[in-house]
Amino acid sequence: MNLFSKLFRSRDKPTDHLGGLSFLFGQTAAGKAVNERTAMQTTAVYACVRILAESIACLPLAVYRRWEGGKEIAYEHPLYFLLHDAPNPEMTSFVLRETLMTHLLLWGNAYAQILRDGRGKVLGLYPLLPDKMEVSRDSRTGEIYYTYTRSTEENPNFKDKGQIRLRKEDVLHIPGLGFDGLVGYSPIAMAKNAIGIALATEEYGAAFFKNGARPGGVLEHPGVLKDPSKLRESWHAVYGGTMNTGRIAVLEEGVKYQQIAIPPEEAQFLETRKFQIDEIARLYRVPPHMIGDLEKSSFNNIEQQSLEFVKYTLNPWVVRWEQSLQKALLTDKEQKKYFIRFKVDGLLRGDYKCRMEGYAIGRRNGWLSANDIRSLEDMNPIESEEGGDLYLINGSMMKLKDAGLFANKQAVNVSQSHGARSACALGTFSHTTCCPFSCVRGACFTDRSVGGENDET
16 A cells, blocks of 8 residues: 555544654644644634534525425425424434534534435434544445444444444435545644644643743852752742732842743734634634624624625535535435525525615515515515515516507607697587597697597697
């Protein structure tokens, strides 16, 4: 087995070391060990993972049925209850999606066991830990299979401990960004050095304040000390730690204290911590204001940043989820009639004023009814008899092809009006019965419609 085959053999579980070189998880250049659990101790990583996981878990998820006029929610489909309410007796749909999304953001893969009956109907979904799963391909058939190493009681469906082989049909696999399209690599592993710096700065800050916010230094003695450790321990006992902050130091026998450590302000401690927060937010493509960094945010741009978060950050994850769920849970026959979708319209609605202005435009132009608007605002519909389902349009608008017909009709009506005036002048009509004009001081004014139009001269 050559170097490259060893490098990419265990794709879903990157190793700490390969040939003596640190590859993914493991020691970083900052000297801190980074894995999925130590990374969550960084507040920026925890905040990014939490907001993405909770956003996916909060979105309405349903099974839809296609029909000629559009789509409708398939309430009677067995998958609707599993995806919308409870995938198994132990957890809700929110908890399952939150857990799987957390796995996806930390390990780069999310796995769930699919329980089926004898006819292939899905009965339940149970999450599986990604660090215990290995994806392989059968050398004889070419089919992908999964090997799960069970050592704890996290899954009630497995009776035996050890390695358990699962078929492709029995596993819901949502892969993240990867090299081969089959499994994904962990974002934490790929950005371990950036996260390692964040952990190192936090540890430095903790140690600095533990020492009473005093940098380290050197005790100089004019003579030769027989026991330097005794002097150092006595100094720490009296002046070290937060409890001894502010105590006055008394130096004897010509001892001098000289500071040698770099103060935090000179080391740009705060700047470094802030930059690492931006780095981690960049890793997960989360706007800084959503994890508490409001330095570059204002009242005018926060809403736009939130909409961009839905469009450029959340939407790719949503599509990844939808396609994986359809592929794993729906049969080929069902996929022609049914599909699974998240509803993200609620996150794109904007503020109240913008929504009302948009509804008004749709109402005036005839593509929104009163009940359509009320449905988008989670309000009860109006009865059809009261006009709730009517589609109205502004009467001043017409088809482009009908614009010339109106002009031609006006010309015909004007011609008819002039003929009527001539007949009136010759006394052909009786003003009281037939003549469509009233003669006043030698002029004729329209009194009735001629040819269906009113005209006045």
